[in-house]
Amino acid sequence: MxxxxxxxxxxxxxxxxxxxxxxxxxxxxxxxxxxxxxxxxxxxxxxxxxxxxxxxxMPEKTGGDTVTAGDLEIGGIWTRAMLPGQPVGGGYFTITNKGESADRLTSISTPDAGRAEIHSMVMKDNVMVMRPVEGGLDIPAGSTVELKPGHFHLMFMDVKKPFHEGDMIPVTLEFEKAGKVEIRMPVEAANAKGPHGSADHMKMN
Ligand SMILES: [Cu+2]
Structure with a gap:
């Protein structure tokens, strides 16, 4: 029995x-x-x-779902709430390529923003500035690429309605090999430093 x-x-x-x-x-x-x-x-x-x-x-959620697409695993997904009238925002996650060949994140789209780009941060005249990543973001074989504040990130522009804490933003990522991948980005507080439940998030509270 x-x-x-x-x-x-x-x-x-x-x-x-x-x-x-x-x-x-x-x-x-x-x-x-x-x-x-x-x-x-x-x-x-x-x-x-x-x-x-x-x-x-009920289990504690950490950055929404982990999404697997072919050799890629995408986790730690989150974005930040915006202040009223703020038309831009960042999107963050971690991509692990468990395969034997490199892939590349080439484009991003969401119904909640007019435009979305992949940005890097570079030093220019002693100031950190954001730059679109030309030709897409490389995800080398067997490696993990982190998109986080102050580093690589998605940039949502012409945002129709400021992201509100607790919302889920549907985003389509397009990879050279893995193709189109749908993810949902949980919106964390405007001052969050990481996905919900992460060490970074805890430090803020
Ligand atoms: Cu940016």
């Missing part, structure tokens, strides 16, 4: 509680419609400790 650490019915309750909490939270945040009476009675039926346990059991 198989032993469960939690009786199946309790596990189900936990999952249900978590799902309902998320549904209720997004319904309230979206403001599109109020939580339905049925949802209310479900929530009332769930004991507070159960709900708290369910919330606690």
């Amino acid at each position: 198989r032993r469960y650490s939690l009786h199946p019915i309790h596990r189900y309750t936990l999952e249900l509680a978590a799902a309902l909490a998320l549904t209720a939270a997004s319904a309230v945040t979206a403001g599109a419609y109020p939580p339905t009476p049925a949802l209310h009675s479900y929530l009332n039926a769930i004991e507070q400790p159960t709900l708290a346990a369910a919330m606690k059991a």
Whole structure:
């Protein structure tokens, strides 16, 4: 007989509680419609400790999803909230090339910005300035390339609506070999230094 650490019915309750909490939270945040009476009675039926346990059991997210495309693994994905009227912003992630041949990130697009470029930081007259990376960003075989503040980064320009903390920005990356890869960038606080849950992020708090 198989032993469960939690009786199946309790596990189900936990999952249900978590799902309902998320549904209720997004319904309230979206403001599109109020939580339905049925949802209310479900929530009332769930004991507070159960709900708290369910919330606690959910894993901490670090920079959204990790996306695999061929030999490439993209993780630590994040972007930053913008101030009202700020038309540009950076995008960050880490690309690991587990393959035997180099690839190259050639273009970026998102419905949330008019334009997106890959930038590097270079010294010019003793000042660090941003520059578009000509011909794309090389991802050498067996290496990891980090896009982070002060280094390589994506630059979103002509942003239609300032990115808001908690939003997800859909971005299409295009690689020479791996082709088109869809990622979702979680929007962190305007003063964040790294993806949620990372050491850099912790230092800020
Ligand atoms: Cu830039």
